[in-house]
Amino acid sequence: MDPLKAQLEILRARLQKIDARYQTEPLPETRALPDGVEVRTEDGTHWEIDRHWPAHHRHGTADVGALSELPQDLLAALVNEEGVTVPPERWAFLDTETSGLSGGSGAFAFLVGVGGITANGFVLKQFFMRDHGEEPSMLKALSAYLDQFDLLVTYNGRSFDQPLLETRYRLLRIREPFLRLKHVDLLYSARRLWRLALESCRLQELEQRILGVERHGDVDGQFIPNLYFEYLRTGNFAPLRPVISHNAVDILSLACLTAIVPVAFREPQRLTSGAEMVALARWFRNEGRAEDALMLMRQALKRTLQEPLLYETLWHVADMERKLERHDAAVAVWTELSTIRNPWQAKALERLAIHYERREKNLAMAFEMTLAAQVIEDSEALQKRATRLAKKASGPKSGRLL
Known part of the structure; x- marks a missing residue:
């Protein structure tokens, strides 16, 4: 018999024995x-x-x-x-x-x-x-x-x-x-x-x-x-x-x-983590529940928050206070943001400039806030605002009848 065929026959016999064993023995x-x-x-x-x-x-x-x-x-x-x-x-x-x-x-x-x-x-x-x-x-x-x-x-x-x-x-x-x-x-x-x-x-x-x-x-x-x-x-x-x-x-x-x-x-007052409070407050805000969102964010500010989240939360608090026509509360938060170096500082100064110009009619303060914002983060909008305020401040004042 050919040696190769002989080896194949041996291998085939071995495989048959293996198959027979597993057919009669239970699987492990x-x-x-x-x-x-x-x-x-x-x-x-x-x-x-x-x-x-x-x-x-x-x-x-x-x-x-x-x-x-x-x-x-x-x-x-x-x-x-x-x-x-x-x-x-x-x-x-x-x-x-x-x-x-x-x-x-x-x-x-x-x-x-x-x-x-x-x-x-x-x-x-x-x-x-x-x-x-x-x-x-x-x-x-x-x-x-x-x-x-x-x-x-x-x-x-x-x-x-x-x-x-x-x-x-x-x-x-x-x-x-x-x-x-x-x-x-x-x-x-x-x-x-x-x-x-x-x-x-x-x-x-x-x-x-x-x-x-x-x-x-x-x-x-x-x-x-x-x-x-x-x-x-x-x-x-x-x-x-x-x-x-x-x-x-x-x-x-x-x-x-x-x-x-x-x-x-259902019971957000039971939360203890500042980050959880802020996250849930954002959802409340998007659902139109501004008062609930503000309550949670203000509670979160009393907890420990990482600085980026802290400043962002302050910004959102001020923005919601503004939309609720509580301008004094918004100004207080913008002022806090404007005094510390943070990503929202320039925006807070710009908001203060808008407030002083439109609500307080204080052009000098509005111009000062605008210039401070430009030092931190200048923009075309701030440049236009500074030019307009400077022009209004230097323009002729209406006379007053005694």
């Missing part, structure tokens, strides 16, 4: 699916995993048992609807793990987690598809499970998770479950509250900084799609185990943060 535990059950629907099968955190469990500084005691109208301020009352046990906390972070019709969710609040703690059901063919079954089961909820809570779900799932439902011609659910995307409110206080408003950042949760053995989200495709190729579930845990902790953290964020919007 690390390769098996996590504890769960195979669920059969009219569209096939998929895998479901249930998890429960008891009421006495603490997630960082958060008390899981307290979630069931949250008021029914807690999320009304975030939904932007009057009279929204949904009991906490009807809130669904949803997060997905997907085949790609960019979305689009080609991306799909291979894992969908839905958390819920109960009197006995926090429960989580995770829907997992073991291969592409299980997607219809998984989505049908997800729809049925969401029937018990009236309000959806996500983190960036309005831009990512929900549109991605809606696309998959449409492609598979399955009725999607989201039309009747009110949706609170906590990301937007979290950004309003913490974007000035924290470098990032990623969920894991808030989890660590606000809840005090430290993850161990977590998986970076950017690697999750590749881990799933590796599982499809090899059948080895071991690398996906951290993904199941990652999704679970994300959802529990989302629920705990949902208990914190709305309180700031």
Whole structure:
């Protein structure tokens, strides 16, 4: 026999022995699916995993048992609807793990987690598809499970998770479950509250900084799609185990943060961080709640603020006082800004010049403020103002009849 053919026969025999061994021996535990059950629907099968955190469990500084005691109208301020009352046990906390972070019709969710609040703690059901063919079954089961909820809570779900799932439902011609659910995307409110206080408003950042949760053995989200495709190729579930845990902790953290964020919007007086106060005050201002914004900003000024934020906040306080026709209050803040070197000093001097010219009719003071502003940050507008004021000040004065 040809030596090469002989070697191939030997290799083939060895491979057959290996195949036979794995056909008769159970897979090692690390390769098996996590504890769960195979669920059969009219569209096939998929895998479901249930998890429960008891009421006495603490997630960082958060008390899981307290979630069931949250008021029914807690999320009304975030939904932007009057009279929204949904009991906490009807809130669904949803997060997905997907085949790609960019979305689009080609991306799909291979894992969908839905958390819920109960009197006995926090429960989580995770829907997992073991291969592409299980997607219809998984989505049908997800729809049925969401029937018990009236309000959806996500983190960036309005831009990512929900549109991605809606696309998959449409492609598979399955009725999607989201039309009747009110949706609170906590990301937007979290950004309003913490974007000035924290470098990032990623969920894991808030989890660590606000809840005090430290993850161990977590998986970076950017690697999750590749881990799933590796599982499809090899059948080895071991690398996906951290993904199941990652999704679970994300959802529990989302629920705990949902208990914190709305309180700031409902009861801003409970805030203690100056940066949080300023951030929320800006949102109040944009919503037309000037008095609430001013109250918060003035409280923030009594706290410790970094200098750039301090001066910017003073500027916004003065501007809102001016718009509310409280000119003396505005002048007091502009004067404070004008005496210290800061990015708003020249603008404050210009505002003072406008005030003295138009309201006080004090051309000399207006001219002095304009010149001071030019020294710091000259502009064409200031040059025109200085020329006009000089001309008005040197012009003939009307006579007075005795």
